[in-house]
Amino acid sequence: MMSAPASVMDALDLPNLAGLLLARLRSRHIRVHAITNAAAQTFTANLLLASGAVPSLTFAPEEVTGFTSRCDALLVNLGTLDKDRRLAIPHAIATANAQAKPWVLDPVFVEVSPPRLEFCHECLSGMPRVLRCNESEFKALSGTEPTSEALQAFAKSHAMVVALTGTIDLITDGNRLIRIANGHPLMTCVTAMGCAGTALIAAFSALHDNALEATAAALLVTGIAGEIAAHEAKGPGTFQPAFLDALFSLNSSAISTHGKII
Numbered sequence: 001m002m003s004a005p006a007s008v009m010d011a012l013d014l015p016n017l018a019g020l021l022l023a024r025l026r027s028r029h030i031r032v033h034a035i036t037n038a039a040a041q042t043f044t045a046n047l048l049l050a051s052g053a054v055p056s057l058t059f060a061p062e063e064v065t066g067f068t069s070r071c072d073a074l075l076v077n078l079g080t081l082d083k084d085r086r087l088a089i090p091h092a093i094a095t096a097n098a099q100a101k102p103w104v105l106d107p108v109f110v111e112v113s114p115p116r117l118e119f120c121h122e123c124l125s126g127m128p129r130v131l132r133c134n135e136s137e138f139k140a141l142s143g144t145e146p147t148s149e150a151l152q153a154f155a156k157s158h159a160m161v162v163a164l165t166g167t168i169d170l171i172t173d174g175n176r177l178i179r180i181a182n183g184h185p186l187m188t189c190v191t192a193m194g195c196a197g198t199a200l201i202a203a204f205s206a207l208h209d210n211a212l213e214a215t216a217a218a219l220l221v222t223g224i225a226g227e228i229a230a231h232e233a234k235g236p237g238t239f240q241p242a243f244l245d246a247l248f249s250l251n252s253s254a255i256s257t258h259g260k261i262i
Helices: 006-011 014-028 039-052 063-072 083-098 112-126 135-142 149-157 185-189 193-205 211-232 235-248 252-258
Strands: 031-035 055-058 073-077 103-106 131-132 161-164 168-170 179-180
Touching: 006 193, 014 039, 014 193, 014 252, 031 039, 031 063, 031 083, 031 193, 039 149, 039 193, 039 235, 055 063, 063 083, 073 083, 073 135, 073 193, 083 103, 103 112, 103 193, 112 135, 131 135, 131 193, 131 211, 135 149, 135 161, 149 161, 149 179, 161 211, 168 211, 179 211, 185 211, 185 235, 193 211, 211 235, 211 252
Parallel strands: 031 055, 031 073, 073 103, 103 131, 131 161
Antiparallel strands: 161 168, 168 179
16 A cells, blocks of 8 residues: 655645545556446446446355455445355455455445344444444444544544545544545435445545545545536436546546535
């Protein structure tokens, strides 16, 4: 992994860092293995391709170790928790950890299913680099309301970054807290937008040693692409392709212009 220049990290110039990581992703073609839900697979692959990354998606238990060994980062999404994925996920996590590769956990709908919540806690014991969740998922995992203090305490106790996405994205490593206000309501009208965006967090985490900054940069890029796409789209049906086009064309200048770090 390569860290960004010290001046960027020290100042936490997030738009500049996001532009650097996006450019680096396009030149290095980071491989992300995404064990994700059935509804998100195609969009996740297309988002990664549009950003410059290379996706793989198998969840066959007999193959997942080989694919994880070949990737630069791993995404574990619990949205479709069938028998094969339940068997494959622990192998993928163990492989990523053995090879010191970053992996990101997306605990989809853990608030709905107690068995899924239990499995998610088992995944957390595998020490993900990043947990990306919404308010309901965080409440189920932590047993607390998602205040800034609760997010920071949970992140610190698990030695990971917590990214709570919503109208305002909150990202913390237990010490620093970053707030990002980019995004658009149409992003909530297209299935798998959050799931696919989490794959970009995995990709950026393979390019930058500071997981807090990598996560915030990925969410900033995703939010800005969503805003730009919303200006072109007529509704949800045209939003998804407009989003992919916006992400494909996004550059450092647009990120600096549109970034809303509050």
